[in-house]
Amino acid sequence: NEQFNKNPHRRLNILTGEWVLVSPHRTKRPWQGKTEEVNKEQLPSYDNKCYLCPGNTRASGDTNPEYQQPYSFVNDFSALLQDSPKKDFEDGLLLAKSEKGICKVVCFSPNHSLTLPLMKVEDINKVILLWKEEYKGLGALHYIKHVQIFENKGGMMGCSNPHPHGQIWAQESVPEEVTKKGVQFKKHWDNKKSGLLGDYLAQELKQRERIVIENQHFVALVPFWAVWPYETMIIPKRKLRDITHLSEEETMAFASIVKGLTTKYDNLFNISFPYSAGIHQAPTDGEEHPEWHFHMTFYPPLLRSSTVKKFMVGYEMFANPQRDITAEEAANTLKNLPDVHYSLNTI
Amino acid sequence: NEQFNKNPHRRLNILTGEWVLVSPHRTKRPWQGKTEEVNKEQLPSYDNKCYLCPGNTRASGDTNPEYQQPYSFVNDFSALLQDSPKKDFEDGLLLAKSEKGICKVVCFSPNHSLTLPLMKVEDINKVILLWKEEYKGLGALHYIKHVQIFENKGGMMGCSNPHPHGQIWAQESVPEEVTKKGVQFKKHWDNKKSGLLGDYLAQELKQRERIVIENQHFVALVPFWAVWPYETMIIPKRKLRDITHLSEEETMAFASIVKGLTTKYDNLFNISFPYSAGIHQAPTDGEEHPEWHFHMTFYPPLLRSSTVKKFMVGYEMFANPQRDITAEEAANTLKNLPDVHYSLNTI
Numbered sequence: 001n002e003q004f005n006k007n008p009h010r011r012l013n014i015l016t017g018e019w020v021l022v023s024p025h026r027t028k029r030p031w032q033g034k035t036e037e038v039n040k041e042q043l044p045s046y047d048n049k050c051y052l053c054p055g056n057t058r059a060s061g062d063t064n065p066e067y068q069q070p071y072s073f074v075n076d077f078s079a080l081l082q083d084s085p086k087k088d089f090e091d092g093l094l095l096a097k098s099e100k101g102i103c104k105v106v107c108f109s110p111n112h113s114l115t116l117p118l119m120k121v122e123d124i125n126k127v128i129l130l131w132k133e134e135y136k137g138l139g140a141l142h143y144i145k146h147v148q149i150f151e152n153k154g155g156m157m158g159c160s161n162p163h164p165h166g167q168i169w170a171q172e173s174v175p176e177e178v179t180k181k182g183v184q185f186k187k188h189w190d191n192k193k194s195g196l197l198g199d200y201l202a203q204e205l206k207q208r209e210r211i212v213i214e215n216q217h218f219v220a221l222v223p224f225w226a227v228w229p230y231e232t233m234i235i236p237k238r239k240l241r242d243i244t245h246l247s248e249e250e251t252m253a254f255a256s257i258v259k260g261l262t263t264k265y266d267n268l269f270n271i272s273f274p275y276s277a278g279i280h281q282a283p284t285d286g287e288e289h290p291e292w293h294f295h296m297t298f299y300p301p302l303l304r305s306s307t308v309k310k311f312m313v314g315y316e317m318f319a320n321p322q323r324d325i326t327a328e329e330a331a332n333t334l335k336n337l338p339d340v341h342y343s344l345n346t347i
Numbered sequence: 348n349e350q351f352n353k354n355p356h357r358r359l360n361i362l363t364g365e366w367v368l369v370s371p372h373r374t375k376r377p378w379q380g381k382t383e384e385v386n387k388e389q390l391p392s393y394d395n396k397c398y399l400c401p402g403n404t405r406a407s408g409d410t411n412p413e414y415q416q417p418y419s420f421v422n423d424f425s426a427l428l429q430d431s432p433k434k435d436f437e438d439g440l441l442l443a444k445s446e447k448g449i450c451k452v453v454c455f456s457p458n459h460s461l462t463l464p465l466m467k468v469e470d471i472n473k474v475i476l477l478w479k480e481e482y483k484g485l486g487a488l489h490y491i492k493h494v495q496i497f498e499n500k501g502g503m504m505g506c507s508n509p510h511p512h513g514q515i516w517a518q519e520s521v522p523e524e525v526t527k528k529g530v531q532f533k534k535h536w537d538n539k540k541s542g543l544l545g546d547y548l549a550q551e552l553k554q555r556e557r558i559v560i561e562n563q564h565f566v567a568l569v570p571f572w573a574v575w576p577y578e579t580m581i582i583p584k585r586k587l588r589d590i591t592h593l594s595e596e597e598t599m600a601f602a603s604i605v606k607g608l609t610t611k612y613d614n615l616f617n618i619s620f621p622y623s624a625g626i627h628q629a630p631t632d633g634e635e636h637p638e639w640h641f642h643m644t645f646y647p648p649l650l651r652s653s654t655v656k657k658f659m660v661g662y663e664m665f666a667n668p669q670r671d672i673t674a675e676e677a678a679n680t681l682k683n684l685p686d687v688h689y690s691l692n693t694i
């Protein structure tokens with residue numbers, strides 16, 4: 001819809017029920033604001049000062065094993081603790097509740113320099129197997145109702161150690177973002193007797209306007225309601241409530257699309273592309289959740305170049321998320337990028 | 348509540364109905380992540396390259412008048428446009444609506460170097476008078492249902508010009524954040540026949556644990572549910588739906604508390620303290636909104652020092668906002684800072 005896409009408009013995020021403001025014409029404005037530093041330094045495969053490398057001693061004094069596979073451990077500075085005393089607090093309009101939980105760190109590889117796009121598909125597959133194990137194990141604890149798997153990549157996204165790793169925060173209550181999605185999934189399931197995300201995916205696969213890559217079992221696309229400039233979502237074609245239900249073949253296809261998508265990201269500005277990524281899955285609250293369809297979302301901050309990001313500030317904090325290019329434009333840009341990582345390009 | 352405040356817990360934001368995770372013990376972790384640059388350069392009172400200084404020509408080619416008072420004009424690169432063609436779009440699960448609006452820039456002072464804490468109270472008062480005029484004028488347009496007044500201060504908050512200024516985005520629909528607050532205000536009003544924010548303020552004024560400054564007509568406090576490390580709110584003691592209802596004396600008291608609070612902010616790390624600030628007021632949708640109680644909120648990103656900010660990334664994006672120090676600790680720190688701006692300290 002050409003004419004529509006040139007003018008400011010709002011789009012509905014059907015997964016959260018919230019609107020985003022789209023201002024397609026807005027990147028024309030000159031940028032005199034803050035630029036980010038880009039670290040183009042090539043990392044060594046082992047760094048003796050890194051607290052995530054195999055065999056090294058961490059800030060807590062614990063020593064990492066000489067791990068060869070993806071490795072997880074309890075975060076030395078966890079935001080959630082297992083032994084938080086149970087306590088509710090209600091005093092007029094002040095309401096608080098104690099919150100128990102576990103925070104873990106997941107090292108993707110023993111190699112200090114191997115980010116996801118640079119890992120072999122088989123090795124990313126091993127990361128997913130560890131994610132499955134953690135989701136299952138943590139989710140099985142009676143007091144854990146939600147397991148959030150995520151990665152902050154790059155200093156721009158608050159990552160404090162370049163050794164490729166993600167985190168898992170498991171907790172007693174279902175967090176806000178997941179609650180919102182649960183409500184939307186449930187509504188659609190009850191009304192239509194079908195899955196919300198599957199129905200959406202079917203529509204995207206017909207239109208093919210926002211698809212970045214696709215394989216037999218997964219699709220990576222820029223959602224119609226994307227907020228971040230190059231936001232994407234990886235969606236399994238089958239409606240699976242969580243990653244533990246992936247077959248062996250599907251797990252490998254998941255690994256492959258993660259590699260493909262993150263490679264395109266790095267190729268966008270020829271840098272190790274920063275983002276926060278997270279997997280939204282059914283809560284581990286003991287319910288069946290047939291309405292849930294897991295998916296992995298990437299929120300990358302960069303907008304114009306390797307040094308100019310989109311700031312989600314004033315208007316975005318007080319009013320609505322707002323974006324400066326359309327989802328279709330972003331999808332088109334990503335789709336047309338090479339599939340081979342720029343650093344492996346020997347020409 | 349000492350014991351409670353040492354352990355991870357959730358607090359309810361009564362204005363949005365959403366929870367925030369508080370991890371009081373977490374600032375103990377060492378920080379090896381990104382540090383921000385601090386610009387300590389003293390700005391001149393006039394800069395011939397600044398497109399906001401009086402008499403200068405802007406990027407659009409328009410020339411600013413030789414303004415002596417706070418000055419507003421339509422943003423040359425507005426995210427919202429007045430002449431957006433009306434159009435709705437619905438295709439299965441894809442939903443969009445055209446959005447009309449007006450974006451304005453408000454220069455606080457002709458002086459390129461005068462941030463709010465450095466301005467005289469009488470001059471801040473003039474900024475508030477201009478805000479009143481804009482809220483009234485824009486809100487009176489038949490198609491404008493909401494007027495968002497805000498300021499992004501500092502490059503860290505995406506501000507692209509250091510000349511002290513704020514923005515106003517007025518639009519056809521009520522944005523998400525304001526809708527959430529409207530629902531909570533209405534619920535309390537209907538149930539209790541009293542104002543939500545007034546009732547909360549009464550409780551805070553009794554407890555006095557989170558109050559930063561107070562004058563005859565206003566209170567500045569760290570809300571119980573604050574998300575950003577040094578987040579604060581300025582609340583008028585009278586339940587006023589918007590700033591146009593402030594008496595002359597109240598307007599001056601508002602100016603005075605803005606100066607007092609932003610002075611404390613600058614004194615926290617002895618820098619020009621970055622933040623996004625915004626005023627939430629009743630929608631301009633023609634309804635009466637007796638439930639609404641306007642307030643101004645400050646979201647400052649810094650956490651540990653002038654160079655280390657709090658990153659709202661992975662967990663915060665996918666799950667819940669999370670903070671690392673308690674609201675009480677932040678309030679106490681701010682309360683005890685000097686009331687005179689560090690740059691005026693001649694000792």
Ligand SMILES: O=P(O)(O)O[C@H]1O[C@H](CO)[C@@H](O)[C@H](O)[C@H]1O
Pocket residue numbers: 033310311312313314315316322499504505506507
């Ligand atoms: O309008 P400015 O100051 O150029 O832009 C700044 O504020 C806007 C409104 O909060 C944001 O959308 C932009 O990302 C930010 O850089």
Ligand SMILES: O=P(O)(O)O[C@H]1O[C@H](CO)[C@@H](O)[C@H](O)[C@H]1O
Pocket residue numbers: 152157158159160380657658659660661662663669
């Ligand atoms: O745990 P890290 O990597 O030290 O910290 C990073 O991720 C956390 C979870 O998203 C955030 O709360 C922190 O603000 C961020 O710096």
